[in-house]
Every structure is written in C-alpha cells, then in structure tokens.
Amino acid sequence: MNPLERYAPLVDDPEAFRAACQRPLPSVVRVNTIKATADRVAAAFDAEGVGYEPIGWHDGLFALAERGPGTTWPYFHGWVHGQEEVSALPAVVLDPDPDDRVWDACAAPGSKTTQLSAQMGDQGLVVGNDSNLGRLSALRHNAERLGVTNLAVTNQDARNFSLKPFDFEAFDAALVDVPCSCEGTCRKNPTALEEWTIDHVRSVTGVQKSILSRAIQATKPGGTVVYSTCTFAPEENEAVVDHALQTEDCQVVSFDLPIDTAPGVTEWDGATFDSAVTDTHRIYPHLNDTGGFYCAKLEVTA
Amino acid sequence: MTDERRVPEDDRLAENVGQRFDRLPATPADRTVSGRASREEVIEWWVEQYGVDPAIFEGYSFWEKGAGKVWIYAEKEPSQALPSPIEIEALGMTFMRTRQRHWKPTTVAVQRFGQHAEKNVLVLEGAAAAAFARGEDIPYESWDGDWGYLVVAHELAGGLEPIGVGLYLYDELRSTVPKGRQESLADL
Numbered sequence: 207m208n209p210l211e212r213y214a215p216l217v218d219d220p221e222a223f224r225a226a227c228q229r230p231l232p233s234v235v236r237v238n239t240i241k242a243t244a245d246r247v248a249a250a251f252d253a254e255g256v257g258y259e260p261i262g263w264h265d266g267l268f269a270l271a272e273r274g275p276g277t278t279w280p281y282f283h284g285w286v287h288g289q290e291e292v293s294a295l296p297a298v299v300l301d302p303d304p305d306d307r308v309w310d311a312c313a314a315p316g317s318k319t320t321q322l323s324a325q326m327g328d329q330g331l332v333v334g335n336d337s338n339l340g341r342l343s344a345l346r347h348n349a350e351r352l353g354v355t356n357l358a359v360t361n362q363d364a365r366n367f368s369l370k371p372f373d374f375e376a377f378d379a380a381l382v383d384v385p386c387s388c389e390g391t392c393r394k395n396p397t398a399l400e401e402w403t404i405d406h407v408r409s410v411t412g413v414q415k416s417i418l419s420r421a422i423q424a425t426k427p428g429g430t431v432v433y434s435t436c437t438f439a440p441e442e443n444e445a446v447v448d449h450a451l452q453t454e455d456c457q458v459v460s461f462d463l464p465i466d467t468a469p470g471v472t473e474w475d476g477a478t479f480d481s482a483v484t485d486t487h488r489i490y491p492h493l494n495d496t497g498g499f500y501c502a503k504l505e506v507t508a
Numbered sequence: 509m510t511d512e513r514r515v516p517e518d519d520r521l522a523e524n525v526g527q528r529f530d531r532l533p534a535t536p537a538d539r540t541v542s543g544r545a546s547r548e549e550v551i552e553w554w555v556e557q558y559g560v561d562p563a564i565f566e567g568y569s570f571w572e573k574g575a576g577k578v579w580i581y582a583e584k585e586p587s588q589a590l591p592s593p594i595e596i597e598a599l600g601m602t603f604m605r606t607r608q609r610h611w612k613p614t615t616v617a618v619q620r621f622g623q624h625a626e627k628n629v630l631v632l633e634g635a636a637a638a639a640f641a642r643g644e645d646i647p648y649e650s651w652d653g654d655w656g657y658l659v660v661a662h663e664l665a666g667g668l669e670p671i672g673v674g675l676y677l678y679d680e681l682r683s684t685v686p687k688g689r690q691e692s693l694a695d696l
C-alpha cells in the first residue's frame with residue numbers, strides 16, 4: 207500500500223500533497239557558524255561556480271542548484287553541512303542557551319546535533335547519543351569535519367539512558383528525533399514508501415514513547431523537550447505526545463514556525479488525543495515545497 | 509625535523525587505559541600515567557611548531573583515549589565540566605597523536621585551529637590545493653621552513669583556510685588527508 211494515501215484525508219489539498227511528494231527535493235546545506243559565515247560560504251560558492259539560492263526563513267540555509275554538497279570546498283572545510291530544510295527546524299525550536307547541557311537522544315548521523323552545537327557557539331555541552339554504533343561513527347565524522355568541540359558521544363539505548371558517565375543529574379533540554387516510518391523523506395528517498403508497512407508503524411511507536419518518556423525524565427523541570435519525526439503517521443506523532451502527556455510530568459508548549467504548517471490532529475483511526483496536540487506542527491511537502499515533518503515542543507513541569 | 513617530543517615511559521607510573529578518556533595532567537610534574545603527554549607539552553608543541561598564541565587553547569581541555577590519541581574538548585563553563593576518567597565513545601574532536609617520536613596534529617584539528625598558525629604554513633594554489641585535498645603528494649622544492657608536519661592552506665573567500673596536514677620531507681609535500689576525507693574538488 208502507498209502510505210501517502212493513508213494520510214491524504216488529513217491534508218487540505220490531497221492533489222497538491224501527492225504531486226509535491228513526487229517531485230525531487232533540491233540539495234540543501236546549512237552554514238556551520240562554528241567555522242564560517244553565510245557571506246563567506248556564498249563567496250566560496252561563487253568562486254567555485256556552485257549555484258545556490260538562499261532559503262528565506264533561515265539565514266544559514268542554501269538550496270544548491272545542481273549537485274550534492276559533498277564535492278565543494280565549503281563542504282570539505284566543514285563550512286556547510288548537507289541537511290534538509292525541515293530537518294533544521296527542531297534545533298531552532300529547541301533554541302538552546304550557550305551554557306546549557308543538551309541531550310540529543312537519537313543523534314546519528316548528527317545533522318541536528320551539530321546544529322545545536324553551532325547554535326550554542328560550540329559552548330555548553332551537547333550529549334549526542336545513538337544506539338547504533340555504525341551510525342555513531344558517521345556522526346563523529348561529521349562533527350569533526352564541522353569542528354565541533356562541545357560534544358560528548360554516547361552509545362546507549364535511549365529508552366533507558368543512564369547519566370552515570372556524567373556527574374550531573376539532568377539536562378537543561380533534550381531533542382528527541384526518533385526512528386520513524388520516514389515517508390516524509392520520500393522526495394529524497396522514494397524507497398521510504400516502498401518499505402513502509404503498518405506493522406512497522408505499530409512496532410516503532412513503543413520505542414518512540416519510551417525514548418520520549420526517558421527524555422522528559424532526564425530533563426530538569428522548566429526545561430524544553432522537542433519531539434520530531436519525518437512521518438505523517440498520527441500513531442508516531444500526536445499519539446506519542448498524547449502518551450507523554452498522560453504518563454510524564456510535561457505540557458505542550460505552543461510555538462510559531464517560520465513556514466506554513468498544519469496543526470496536530472486530535473482524532474485518528476478511532477483514537478482521540480489531548481486537544482493540546484493542536485499546538486504541535488505538521489509540515490506537508492506541498493505547503494512550503496519541502497520534505498514532510500512533525501514537530502512538538504514540550505515543557506517539563508516537575 | 510625540529511619537533512621531536514617523546515614523553516619517556518616510566519615504570520613507577522600507572523599504565524594507560526585505552527578504553528576511556530583521561531584528562532591530561534597540567535604539567536609533566538603532574539604526570540601519573542606513564543608516557544602520557546601533559547597539557548603544557550601539547551600546547552607548547554603547537555606554539556613551537558606553528559607559532560600559535562597559547563591563549564587560543566584557554567577554555568579547552570585535553571584528554572587521552574587510546575594509546576597516544578589526544579582529544580580536545582571545550583570546557584570553559586561549569587556546565588561543561590566532566591569527570592575524569594569518563595567512559596564514553598567520543599569527547600570533542602581528535603586533536604593529535606602523541607606517544608610517537610614525531611607528534612602529529614589531526615587533519616580536523618588543523619582545519620579548526622590551523623588558521624591561528626604563524627609559521628610552518630605552506631600555501632598551495634589552484635591545482636596543487638585540489639591535488640592535496642585528493643590525498644596526492646606534491647613535489648615542492650622551494651620550501652625553506654621546517655621539515656615535518658605543516659599546516660597546508662589555500663586562499664578561499666577572502667582568507668587563508670587550512671586544508672590539512674602535510675608532511676614535508678626531501679623536496680616533497682606528502683598529503684596526510686585521510687582517505688575518508690579526501691575529495692575531488694575544483695581547481696580554484
């Protein structure tokens with residue numbers, strides 16, 4: 207089954223949704239402010255003859271005209287990182303302070319981890335964790351190219367993450383960018399649709415709920431936890447947030463995004479969710495000509 | 509080569525444990541693990557080899573994990589303080605190789621800190637810079653600086669930008685850019 211048909215009824219304009227999902231996405235890079243400014247990156251692309259277009263809502267994102275970023279000098283020098291436009295949202299929503307301790311629970315291959323580091327001016331502490339050692343080596347490779355020095359890398363199952371290696375009790379904030387069904391990446395990676403199964407949706411939600419719970423527990427009262435996926439499945443989005451609201455000390459915080467979004471849904475497949483989930487954001491590909499995404503912001507209350 | 513700097517092994521001191529991060533001792537007098545470089549020696553090496561201002565390393569700590577592999581971690585604020593030893597996968601970035609006769613900075617360390625170098629910087633242009641980034645060795649006769657590990661840089665977008673570490677020996681500049689970081693890039 208094509209999973210997009212499962213979600214078309216949720217969308218304002220199903221035709222536009224289907225059409226957008228078919229179009230390939232341009233290659234996008236994020237400027238790594240640890241090493242360069244947007245102006246210097248633009249000058250280097252000019253010198254090299256690489257075509258690019260700034261992405262309006264973020265002053266450090268460029269869409270490349272033709273090729274992938276891997277074979278450019280700015281990439282080699284760690285001035286930029288290839289990262290889909292919507293994938294830059296969660297770290298912007300988390301908005302860490304330079305002296306925070308931030309946990310990135312599912313960090314590999316590190317796009318958002320390194321973005322957090324850059325937003326913090328390479329100060330404070332980012333703990334990048336992933337259960338997959340092979341993917342962690344990709345994270346380390348990326349973080350070193352980008353010149354990140356405020357990062358500690360751990361290899362744990364985030365569901366029962368232990369702070370034992372560290373000598374503090376809780377993080378100031380956490381990013382929970384969980385494994386998911388990934389249909390939102392279909393414009394980059396069409397196999398995401400072919401590999402989709404309802405069984406996978408059902409099995410992965412348990413992992414998502416457990417990781418989000420652990421992140422809330424591991425974050426100080428008053429701290430922010432951002433939950434994100436690249437799926438449209440309400441089971442993996444609103445249902446996971448709803449579960450956290452019922453079982454953990456947290457509340458949904460409303461927030462604005464600089465691009466068009468649809469509100470989280472309160473009903474799906476016979477289930478109803480806490481009305482607070484309408485303050486979470488769904489990003490459909492046709493709304494801003496991007497990949498698909500979901501993002502929720504929670505505050506830890508006790 | 510001017511950069512020989514071996515820390516002698518010392519039987520009276522503890523042995524290095526390779527699987528965890530240990531903070532480097534501040535000075536040689538603080539050494540408790542045999543053969544381990546101190547913070548002072550690491551910074552001195554960069555000052556002597558590249559003429560960097562030692563102040564650029566204020567706010568960073570240095571750690572050893574693996575035999576001789578030194579890592580650099582931003583540790584300025586109380587929120588960044590970590591206990592030593594600490595058993596995690598990685599901490600900051602790999603910075604240099606010690607426990608060998610010629611200490612060697614990593615490519616990523618030179619890419620991050622090499623712009624502060626005041627000496628032993630070899631500037632390549634156009635095709636030579638691209639060849640170096642591809643990992644190729646370059647015949648180079650006119651070098652009158654030290655032999656050993658140099659900062660190799662090129663001009664890009666209004667400034668000198670380090671490409672990586674070159675080993676200069678006998679009229680030849682060897683690229684030490686690791687395989688996984690080599691790239692075929694445009695001649696600028």
Ligand SMILES: C[S@@+](CC[C@H](N)C(=O)[O-])C[C@H]1O[C@@H](n2cnc3c(N)ncnc32)[C@H](O)[C@@H]1O
Binds near residue numbers: 319
């Ligand atoms: C969507 S990807 C993360 C992408 C990453 N945040 C980025 O921006 O580059 C999800 C990650 O979760 C990891 N993962 C899956 N189950 C996990 C678990 N139980 N604990 C920790 N990480 C897990 C996977 O290995 C995968 O790398």
